[in-house]
Each structure stands twice: as structure tokens, then as C-alpha cells.
Amino acid sequence: MLDVRNLTRIFGTRAAVDHVSFAVDRPAFVGIIGRSGAGKSTLLRMMNRLTDASSGQILVDGQDVLALRGADRRQWQGNCAMIFQQFNLVPRMDVASNVLHGILSRRSTLATMFNLWPRADILKALEILDRLGIAEQAPKRAEALSGGQQQRVAIARALMQDPRIILADEPIASLDPMNAQVVMDTLKRINVEDGRMVIANLHTLDTARRYCDRVIGMRDGRVVFDGTPDQLSTGVARDIYGADASFNESATSTAIPTETAPDRAYADRMLS
Numbered sequence: 519m520l521d522v523r524n525l526t527r528i529f530g531t532r533a534a535v536d537h538v539s540f541a542v543d544r545p546a547f548v549g550i551i552g553r554s555g556a557g558k559s560t561l562l563r564m565m566n567r568l569t570d571a572s573s574g575q576i577l578v579d580g581q582d583v584l585a586l587r588g589a590d591r592r593q594w595q596g597n598c599a600m601i602f603q604q605f606n607l608v609p610r611m612d613v614a615s616n617v618l619h620g621i622l623s624r625r626s627t628l629a630t631m632f633n634l635w636p637r638a639d640i641l642k643a644l645e646i647l648d649r650l651g652i653a654e655q656a657p658k659r660a661e662a663l664s665g666g667q668q669q670r671v672a673i674a675r676a677l678m679q680d681p682r683i684i685l686a687d688e689p690i691a692s693l694d695p696m697n698a699q700v701v702m703d704t705l706k707r708i709n710v711e712d713g714r715m716v717i718a719n720l721h722t723l724d725t726a727r728r729y730c731d732r733v734i735g736m737r738d739g740r741v742v743f744d745g746t747p748d749q750l751s752t753g754v755a756r757d758i759y760g761a762d763a764s765f766n767e768s769a770t771s772t773a774i775p776t777e778t779a780p781d782r783a784y785a786d787r788m789l790s
């Protein structure tokens with residue numbers, strides 16, 4: 519279904535993404551890992567056509583999406599919705615309207631100006647918010663929500679497009695461990711229940727191991743690992759991150775620190 523071939527993006531004299539090839543034949547949960555600057559964001563942005571490729575192909579059911587222009591390109595962008603580290607919501611706008619903005623490109627300018635949405639679309643937005651456990655937040659301004667709730671609104675906005683693929687660029691990098699888990703659980707549910715492919719750039723190994731069916735490791739623009747989470751040994755991780763023998767996995771961890779959580783300490787004090 520997705521076949522990336524020799525995808526390359528050169529900025530100046532440097533290849534940010536360098537002859538990357540991989541194929542995904544089912545709606546899997548794919549994690550892309552690698553240290554900062556490895557090319558992860560550029561890769562996702564090329565898939566969504568936010569950034570042009572220098573060369574290569576991205577074939578979806580045999581069609582090269584890099585060749586799409588105008589309305590065809592916009593249709594493809596609707597088919598592979600993107601979510602970002604910083605949520606990219608309109609902060610002062612209410613949550614329901616933010617979700618409806620997922621289908622903004624399908625609306626006339628006039629209808630959008632007056633915030634006029636068909637009843638069916640409004641009901642669909644509320645239904646998605648309900649599914650993600652944040653229906654009661656619908657009338658609130660997006661900026662009034664926690665980071666984890668805002669990211670779920672961004673996922674709801676993506677779902678409004680009914681995409682085949684969800685591209686998530688460091689979706690939990692700005693969140694505390696508890697909210698990070700809620701957001702990753704949400705993405706996994708969408709992947710499993712809806713059969714939508716998820717491709718997520720992740721900055722922590724434990725998250726990749728826990729949620730992904732497949733992990734692609736990038737280093738200096740190239741794929742240096744492509745396998746299952748159980749093949750992702752410490753040695754392999756060291757190679758991906760380019761770390762020396764002192765490489766410490768916990769440095770890339772988002773695990774919830776139960777032993778040191780303040781409420782645990784408080785409970786211990788109360789019980790002693």
C-alpha cells in the first residue's frame with residue numbers, strides 16, 4: 519500500500535533524507551526513531567507534500583504522490599493527515615471549531631468566514647471528540663485545555679478528514695509522561711480499531727518498543743535499522759543514536775516514574 523523508493527531531500531549541499539526506501543503493506547503502526555537532525559521530520563513532511571522531495575518516489579497503491587498537483591495534491595493531504603508536536607490548533611477558537619477545521623479545504627470561503635458548518639459535520643466532530651474522551655471540552659477555547667487534551671483535539675481534527683494514514687511528528691515530545699501515554703494509547707486505538715496506518719516520529723525508545731509493529735531507525739538521513747521492536751536491542755539503538763559505549767537507554771525514556779512520583783511519596787508518608 520505504501521512504497522517509499524530512494525526518497526531524497528537535499529538542503530544546500532547536505533542530504534537531510536538520503537535515498538530512504540521502505541514499504542508497508544498493511545495498516546501498521548510504524549515508528550521512526552533517530553536523534554535530532556536525523557531527517558525524521560523532513561521524511562514525514564515529504565509524505566504529506568509539505569516539503570518537496572529532491573528525488574525518489576512515494577507510491578501509494580502504485581501512484582506516485584510526489585507527482586500530484588493542485589486538487590489531487592490537496593486530496594492526498596486529506597488522506598494522510600498530520601499531527602505535530604505543538605498541536606497547531608487555533609488557540610482562541612473553541613475545540614469543536616478546531617476539529618471542524620480538519621475539513622476546511624472542502625468548504626467555501628464564505629461558509630468558513632461565518633463559521634457555518636452543516637449539521638452532519640458538527641455531529642461528526644462531536645462524535646469524534648466523544649470517542650476520544652473529550653466531548654465535554656467542545657465549547658472551550660483550545661488554549662484552555664491541557665497539552666494532552668490539545669493533542670487529542672489535534673487527533674480529532676485529523677480524524678475529521680477520515681484519513682487512511684496518520685503522520686505524527688513527535689506527537690508526545692511536549693507532554694508529561696501521563697499525557698504522553700494517553701495520546702499514544704489514542705493513536706494505537708485508531709490504528710487497531712479503524713485500520714488506519716500510523717507513522718510516528720518518536721524520540722524515545724521505550725515508546726517505540728511499546729506501541730509500534732515496526733521501527734525504522736534513521737541516522738544522518740539514512741535508514742540504519744528496519745525491523746520489529748524486539749529486534750531493537752541496546753546495541754542496535756546505540757548504532758541508530760550514534761552513541762558511544764556509555765549510551766544509556768533511560769536517557770531516551772518517557773516511562774512514568776512511579777517510584778518518585780510526588781503522590782506516591784505523599785502516600786508513603788501518610789502510611790508510615
Ligand SMILES: Nc1ncnc2c1ncn2[C@@H]1O[C@H](COP(=O)(O)OP(=O)(O)OP(=O)(O)O)[C@@H](O)[C@H]1O
Pocket residue numbers: 529533534552553554555556557558559560561
Ligand atoms: N528548511 C530547511 N532548510 C535547511 N535545512 C533544513 C531544513 N529543514 C531541515 N533541515 C536540516 O535537515 C536535517 C534534518 O532535519 P529534520 O528536522 O528532518 O530532522 P529530525 O530528525 O526531524 O530532527 P528533530 O528531531 O530535531 O526535529 C537537519 O540537519 C536540519 O537542519
